[in-house]
Structure formats: structure tokens, C-alpha cells
Amino acid sequence: MDAIVKNFPASSQKQPQPTQQEVEEAVRVLLRWTGDDPEREGLLDTPKRVANAYRELFGGYAETTEEILGRTFEEVSGYDDIVLVRDIPFFSHCEHHMLPIIGKAHVAYLPQGRVLGLSKIARVVEVFGRRLQTQENLTAQIASAIDETLKPRGVAVMIEARHMCMEMRGVQKQGSHTLTTTFTGEFKANAAEQARFFTLARNP
Ligand SMILES: [Zn+2]
Incomplete structure (x- = not known):
């Protein structure tokens, strides 16, 4: 429990x-x-x-990322470079207005001997997305779930999203994107790794 x-x-x-x-x-x-x-x-x-x-x-409240990620991981020897899953689409709702947040997440980690099944990263995004959120917390939660479970050398998460509470009401900034990032470990400590993540995440 x-x-x-x-x-x-x-x-x-x-x-x-x-x-x-x-x-x-x-x-x-x-x-x-x-x-x-x-x-x-x-x-x-x-x-x-x-x-x-x-x-x-809001089915994300009924699931935990511990269940999804599990406790066993694929061991890899030889591959220790960046693993990036780009353009993971998600739908969430803002905790202030319960209106949709529509976006995509780019999630990367630097393995330390073991890797995740690639579909599991998308599932982590989905579980936290299917809760009431702020974009900042969503970004941080995805990073820390992967960091704590897999214990890689570093995690990088970037989210680009549109907030319907901004676009449909009030200030009505149609089409504006909000960008948030969270870095842990080597991605946080090493500016070159961070720059490499941005390049890989944003260039087609
Ligand atoms: Zn809102």
C-alpha cells in the first residue's frame, strides 16, 4: 500500500x-x-x-507507476548512451479549472546497465496525465518516477502543451505552447548532455 x-x-x-x-x-x-x-x-x-x-x-488515480515500471528491468551490457522517446502524446486536465491540457512529452534517460521497455515510458506519461495536474508537476513526476525506479545516470523530461483554460477563456491565447523541463543526475549536472537532449528532442 x-x-x-x-x-x-x-x-x-x-x-x-x-x-x-x-x-x-x-x-x-x-x-x-x-x-x-x-x-x-x-x-x-x-x-x-x-x-x-x-x-x-482520471484513471491515473487507480494506477501507480511502481506497478507499471515493475521491479525487474532488462539488463544491457554495452549500451550506455541516451535513450529518448520523443513526441509522446498525452491528454491531461489542469487542477485549477479541470480543463484539458493537450501536449506531448519527450523523455530521455542515460542507462546504468539496465533499460526500460519503451512502451513503459509512454505508460508513465499516461498515468500522471490522467490526473488533475499542473504542467510543472506533471513534468517533475514523470522524471522522478523513472529516476527512482530505474536509477539511471540521469533523466530529462520536456513537455510542450496547450492549456484550454488559457485558450478557451480569459486571456484567450490561442495556439500558445507552454514548455517545461526537468533534469536529474547527469542531465542536470552536465550542460553538454542537456544540450544534446534538446537537439535530439526538437530536431526531426
Ligand atoms: Zn487551468
Whole structure:
């Protein structure tokens, strides 16, 4: 259970999971808040659909990266250079407005004798993406999950994303991208490694 607690936002532990009925009622309240009528035919099944969609979109709370990454890794002898998975698409939601964050992640590490299955890196991005997030925390969480589990010589994560809470409302900066990075180990200590990561991540 330790891993689950560690991987969860502390707040999510405090209250019991609401029932399906409670969630559907909450959606009906939101429908009324928009000005629409939850009793009209087109909206009758909407609360149920929204509840199910939320279960999927926020399915990251039910998973831990420890489970995904596992405890056994492929041992490699001979390859110790950068491993980069580029352009991993993700959909998340901002914790301030619960509106979509749409982006892609570039994740690299410098192996220390062992490597991850490449699909596992994308799964880590997905698990943290399917929670309420800030882009800064998402970037840091991906880096530290890989750093702590695989213990490589260094991890580099860069995320480029569009925030619908900025684009659809308020300041309305359509099409603007927010860029965040986190570096650990040799990527943090060594400017040349960092520069190499940027070159590999951004050049086609
Ligand atoms: Zn927001």
C-alpha cells in the first residue's frame, strides 16, 4: 500500500469514493449551472456518460507507476548512451479549472546497465496525465518516477502543451505552447548532455 499512498495526491485519501448516483447528481447540477435543462431528452443519459468518461480520463488515480515500471528491468551490457522517446502524446486536465491540457512529452534517460521497455515510458506519461495536474508537476513526476525506479545516470523530461483554460477563456491565447523541463543526475549536472537532449528532442 505504501506505493499507492506515495503516488496519490494526499487529498484523494481523505474521503470515501462517491457513488455513481452522487456523481450523476453532481453532473445534473452542473447542467443546470450552464443554463440547460437536465430533464430534456438529449441530456437524460449525459450524467451517466460524464461519470464514465471521468472514470477513464482520471484513471491515473487507480494506477501507480511502481506497478507499471515493475521491479525487474532488462539488463544491457554495452549500451550506455541516451535513450529518448520523443513526441509522446498525452491528454491531461489542469487542477485549477479541470480543463484539458493537450501536449506531448519527450523523455530521455542515460542507462546504468539496465533499460526500460519503451512502451513503459509512454505508460508513465499516461498515468500522471490522467490526473488533475499542473504542467510543472506533471513534468517533475514523470522524471522522478523513472529516476527512482530505474536509477539511471540521469533523466530529462520536456513537455510542450496547450492549456484550454488559457485558450478557451480569459486571456484567450490561442495556439500558445507552454514548455517545461526537468533534469536529474547527469542531465542536470552536465550542460553538454542537456544540450544534446534538446537537439535530439526538437530536431526531426
Ligand atoms: Zn487551468
